[in-house]
Amino acid sequence: MSFSPNSSTPRPGGACPSVGVQLEAVVLPPVLILDVALGLLGNVVALWIFCCKLSSWNPNSMFLFSLVVADFMALLSLPLRVHALLWGFWVFGDGMCRINLFLMFSNRSASIALMTVVAVYRYLKVLHPLHRCSRMSRRAAALLSVVVWLLVVSPRVPLLFFNHIKGSGNQTQCFFFTTYGKTSASILILVKMHRALTVLEFVFPFALLLFCCLRISCFLKRRTVGRPEKMRKAVRVCVAIIVVFLLCFLPTTVTTLGLWASRSFRPWDCTLFYTFTQLTIVSFGLNFLNSALDPIIYVFSSSVFRKALLSSLPCRSSAYSSTSTSSSGGPSTTQQELQTISGDGGQPQPGTGSSKQD
Structure with a gap:
């Protein structure tokens, strides 16, 4: 199916003809293939780190693992x-x-929600370290992850109850938002x-991220002491x-607003x-780029994940092991200096020891 100038006017009843495959057939395949290749590479490594290399999990690790699960939802749906x-x-x-549609749109919602949770948790750990949310247990973090999943997936469940196939024979397409009119009232409500x-789901989390x-x-600018x-x-x-x-996520939000307008x-x-519909479909290729970029967030936001990753690299494992042995098996350089200064081999002053990793 393709769009032609003769189909640029509505049919009787105000319905535009079905939208066919045009720009997205040229742009999306290489973008989605790149998303899958990079996403699988990064997330398989991340999954291996989380499952095989982390000896203990903290709340931040649980949030990030949930993000890995969300990424695999997209990576399973994109090849089709x-x-x-x-x-x-x-x-x-x-x-x-x-x-397929359920997995794709659930991935977008879950990725946005979980990345927001990671940022807010980091914000609370830094600015409100005594708040009970910043000191939550692993059980509470697991429960919060489940609640987030239920909240973001529930609105997408109706996708499973409707037929979204357009066309027939060798011209069928699997889209539910590409037609306007000549469809059931339930589908129109679902599209809206x-x-x-x-x-x-973009506007409110993005505002919260900017605030944090x-x-x-x-x-940080006002603070002169502590742990900058x-x-x-x-x-x-x-x-x-x-x-x-x-x-x-911004391109899809903008094109969706264009469709509504x-x-x-x-x-x-x-x-x-047609123009905004094609742009909206193409922008979905950028949606799934987050599956390839999320491993960067894992490295940025979790020192536990970062150290486990570095210790797994062949060229760094020996150096990391020797460093870990020296740091865990004996006093650090700072501690040795403090003991030398004190002259009696006593314990270092409060605040000089290592802190619990986030």
Whole structure:
């Protein structure tokens, strides 16, 4: 199916013709293939680190592991989408179409929510270290992860109850948001709910991320004592997540708003509707780029993950082992100096020991 100028006017009843595969068939396959390749590489390594290399988990590790699970939801669904784009039609049937759409959109919602949780947790650890949320147990962190999953997946469950196949024969496509009119009222409600979620699930978490980043930055500028490096690390975590938000999720939010505006204010303009629909579909390729970029967030936000990764590298493992042995098997350089100064081999002053890793 393809769009032609003759189909730029609505059909009787105000419905635009079905949108076919055009720009996305050219742009999306290489983008999605790159997303899958990089995402699998980074997330398989991350999964191996979490499952085989971390001896103990803290709340931050649990949030990041949930993010790995969300990434695998996308990585499992994208190969089917690539196949449909390269062959020009969907061959996997109605059931797989429903599951595919559910996994894709749940990945976006879960990734946004979990990255926000990681940033807020870091914010609380730095600015409100005595708050009970910043001192939560692993059990509480696991419960919070489950609650987040339920909140973000529940609105996507209706995708599983409707047929989203468009066309017939060798022209079938698996999209549910590419037509306007000539469909059931339930589908139209589902499309509107999807567009609202796409915008809201970006706007509110992004505002919260900006707040956390600005508060930590302002606090860091005013503070002259304490642990500024820990605060700088928290700022870097927030900035990394904000960059992922802007690169991966902002384009879809903007094009979705364009779709809403075109149907609300210019319902007769099918050309405008086609334009924003094509841009929206193409922008989904950037959505799934987060699966490739998320491992960078793991390294930025978790010193436990970072050290486990470094200890696993062949070129760093021996050096890391010797460093770990010297640091754990005997006093540090600072401790030795303090003992020399004190002259009696006593314990170092409070605040000089190592702190618990985040």
